[in-house]
Amino acid sequence: xxxxxxxxxxxxxxxxxxxxxxxxxxxxxxxxxxxxxxxxxxxxxxxxxxxxxxxxxxxxxxxxxxxxxxxxxxxxxxxxxxxxxxxxxxxxxxxxxxxxxxxxxxxxxxxxxxxxxxxxxxxxxxxxxxxxxxxxxxxxxxxxxxxxxxxxxxxxxxxxxxxxxxxxxxxxxxxxxxxxxxxxxxxxxxxxxxxxxxxxxxxxxxxxxxxxxxxxxxxxxx
Amino acid sequence: xxxxxxxxxxxxxxxxxxxxxxxxxxxxxxxxxxxxxxxxxxxxxxxxxxxxxxxxxxxxxxxxxxxxxxxxxxxxxxxxxxxxxxxxxxxxxxxxxxxxxxxxxxxxxxxxxxxxxxxxxxxxxxxxxxxxxxxxxxxxxxxxxxxxxxxxxxxxxxxxxxxxxxxxxxxxxxxxxxxxxxxxxxxxxxxxxxxxxxxxxxxxxxxxxxxxxxxxxxxxxxxxxxxxxxxxxxxxxxxxxxxxxxxxxxxxxxxxxxxxxxxxxxxxxxxxxxxxxxxxxxxxxxxxxxxxxxxxxxxxxxxxxxxxxxxxxxxxxxxxxxxxxxxxxxxxxxxxxxxxxxxxxxxxxxxxxxxxxxxxxxxxxxxxxxx
Numbered sequence: 001x002x003x004x005x006x007x008x009x010x011x012x013x014x015x016x017x018x019x020x021x022x023x024x025x026x027x028x029x030x031x032x033x034x035x036x037x038x039x040x041x042x043x044x045x046x047x048x049x050x051x052x053x054x055x056x057x058x059x060x061x062x063x064x065x066x067x068x069x070x071x072x073x074x075x076x077x078x079x080x081x082x083x084x085x086x087x088x089x090x091x092x093x094x095x096x097x098x099x100x101x102x103x104x105x106x107x108x109x110x111x112x113x114x115x116x117x118x119x120x121x122x123x124x125x126x127x128x129x130x131x132x133x134x135x136x137x138x139x140x141x142x143x144x145x146x147x148x149x150x151x152x153x154x155x156x157x158x159x160x161x162x163x164x165x166x167x168x169x170x171x172x173x174x175x176x177x178x179x180x181x182x183x184x185x186x187x188x189x190x191x192x193x194x195x196x197x198x199x200x201x202x203x204x205x206x207x208x209x210x211x212x213x214x215x216x217x218x219x220x221x222x
Numbered sequence: 223x224x225x226x227x228x229x230x231x232x233x234x235x236x237x238x239x240x241x242x243x244x245x246x247x248x249x250x251x252x253x254x255x256x257x258x259x260x261x262x263x264x265x266x267x268x269x270x271x272x273x274x275x276x277x278x279x280x281x282x283x284x285x286x287x288x289x290x291x292x293x294x295x296x297x298x299x300x301x302x303x304x305x306x307x308x309x310x311x312x313x314x315x316x317x318x319x320x321x322x323x324x325x326x327x328x329x330x331x332x333x334x335x336x337x338x339x340x341x342x343x344x345x346x347x348x349x350x351x352x353x354x355x356x357x358x359x360x361x362x363x364x365x366x367x368x369x370x371x372x373x374x375x376x377x378x379x380x381x382x383x384x385x386x387x388x389x390x391x392x393x394x395x396x397x398x399x400x401x402x403x404x405x406x407x408x409x410x411x412x413x414x415x416x417x418x419x420x421x422x423x424x425x426x427x428x429x430x431x432x433x434x435x436x437x438x439x440x441x442x443x444x445x446x447x448x449x450x451x452x453x454x455x456x457x458x459x460x461x462x463x464x465x466x467x468x469x470x471x472x473x474x475x476x477x478x479x480x481x482x483x484x485x486x487x488x489x490x491x492x493x494x495x496x497x498x499x500x501x502x503x504x505x506x507x508x509x510x511x512x513x514x515x516x517x518x519x520x521x522x523x524x525x526x527x528x529x530x531x532x533x534x535x536x537x538x539x540x541x542x543x544x545x546x547x548x549x550x551x552x553x554x555x556x557x558x559x560x561x562x563x564x565x566x567x568x569x570x571x572x573x574x575x576x577x578x579x580x581x582x583x584x585x586x587x588x589x590x591x592x593x
Contacts, residue, residue, distance in 0.1 A: 063511075064511065064512075065511045066510060066511010066512065067511065086411075086412055086413040087412040087413065088412070088413040088414055088415060088442060089414070089415075089416065090414070090416055090417070189413070190511050191506075191511070191512065191513065192506040192507075192508075192510060192511050192513065193511070194413070195380045195444055195486055195504075195506050196380050196506055196508050198443065198444055198445075201443075202443050205442070205443070209415075212416075
């Protein structure tokens with residue numbers, strides 16, 4: 001009944017690779033054969049960890065409901081989901097900015113000239129809260145991908161999206177107008193698991209903290 | 223739109239197995255409450271909106287279903303039961319001997335966004351212990367909660383204890399303003415020790431780094447008696463120290479009673495709800511990712527309805543208890559309906575119903591068949 005395995009939800013894609021690499025540095029290794037398989041649940045070699053591979057935006061949900069004890073996802077996803085979870089560690093990788101972008105030729109235009117700004121985004125909540133605070137009325141146009149397209153074909157005036165290097169924006173004639181906030185990968189932990197699997201969660205946090213401190217030291221010396 | 227099949231978001235219908243399980247869980251919990259001399263109180267489904275605002279605060283009272291009485295007064299469906307109990311004790315029970323022990327079982331209604339939280343209507347079971355300021359009452363309600371869980375077969379529960387003065391003592395000692403206070407609270411609550419360390423470097427630069435780091439570690443992970451000892455070494459302010467001593471007395475008693483495994487000290491729980499004034503606790507079981515119950519001391523609440531009186535209490539979510547038990551099928555035989563032998567009428571109404579009445583006189587279950 002009280003099972004000692006920790007279930008960890010990972011965002012599929014690049015963040016998954018970065019996360020597993022960090023776990024490997026912390027001594028939590030997943031066999032090559034597991035990695036190459038198409039399984040959605042994979043296990044660490046020592047059997048202490050099960051990783052479930054899910055859509056990035058779903059990580060906080062799996063953790064909040066406790067089907068995963070912990071998870072790794074971007075701060076952007078956490079802000080958008082407002083999930084009620086613990087967030088003990090900033091893992092530092094997966095850096096990007098959440099920014100407002102728009103067409104270059106409209107850059108000079110003040111918001112007041114646009115009665116209601118149409119904003120296309122995957123981040124409905126972040127976008128509404130940001131513009132609400134600025135007192136700019138907006139109409140959110142929810143999209144789930146290729147958000148950069150929206151201003152090009154007249155669907156929206158602005159977009160709110162993740163910006164890593166800014167290359168995609170540039171190539172589509174868009175520029176960052178304002179940075180709303182920054183995002184990196186975070187370790188999140190379910191509130192009940194935090195108590196019921198205190199030992200396991202504690203040692204995971206300690207192992208990852210160790211790696212983070214080592215990396216900070218190395219960065220200092222480099 | 224078909225109004226026959228459509229149901230409003232967040233409402234629930236129960237039938238068959240689930241009804242039997244819910245009723246049996248409720249009955250078992252209420253038996254434990256009665257065993258500790260808590261008298262049941264039945265409370266109204268709605269009352270003045272103002273009463274709830276006065277009780278648990280305006281913010282909570284905002285999340286209510288509101289409607290208008292014939293005289294124009296604003297009413298609300300009850301969003302919680304503690305305010306109703308507090309008002310009753312402060313008015314109708316004024317002359318009764320203290321402590322007053324009351325328990326309740328009933329639905330509450332919250333006007334929440336149903337896409338955010340599944341149920342807008344849910345059932346709470348709880349107790350309120352009023353008129354005793356001491357550790358005695360604190361330990362008593364914790365033991366009542368523990369016994370309910372054991373009685374339901376949820377023996378591997380975990381109750382995390384904290385005290386609001388631990389946090390407010392530290393915030394006061396550091397001279398934080400309201401904004402800083404809520405930032406500190408959020409950082410501790412998220413268990414983000416790195417960000418917490420950075421924050422403390424800003425607001426508590428005068429305190430030695432070693433002590434600051436110890437404070438971060440202390441609030442990041444829940445512990446046992448060791449957490450109390452470490453807190454004693456780290457803390458510099460009297461208020462927090464007294465809070466930790468109080469927790470130490472409770473924890474020592476629970477340990478001697480053989481309940482150490484079931485209780486944790488979690489100084490990272492800052493007691494989010496404003497009305498708490500002392501001990502706070504949250505109840506977890508392995509089957510559920512969310513707390514199944516919570517409680518604490520609220521010595522200022524009753525003063526909102528009359529003279530000040532100390533009080534402590536807790537409530538369980540019946541839905542949480544039921545779903546935890548449901549996931550643990552093996553521990554409990556399914557609650558099946560009694561099976562009845564059918565009595566055929568077969569054209570002779572009198573004979574059939576006479577037989578049925580004879581069986582009922584012996585408390586047996588009967589089922590009439592028209593054929």
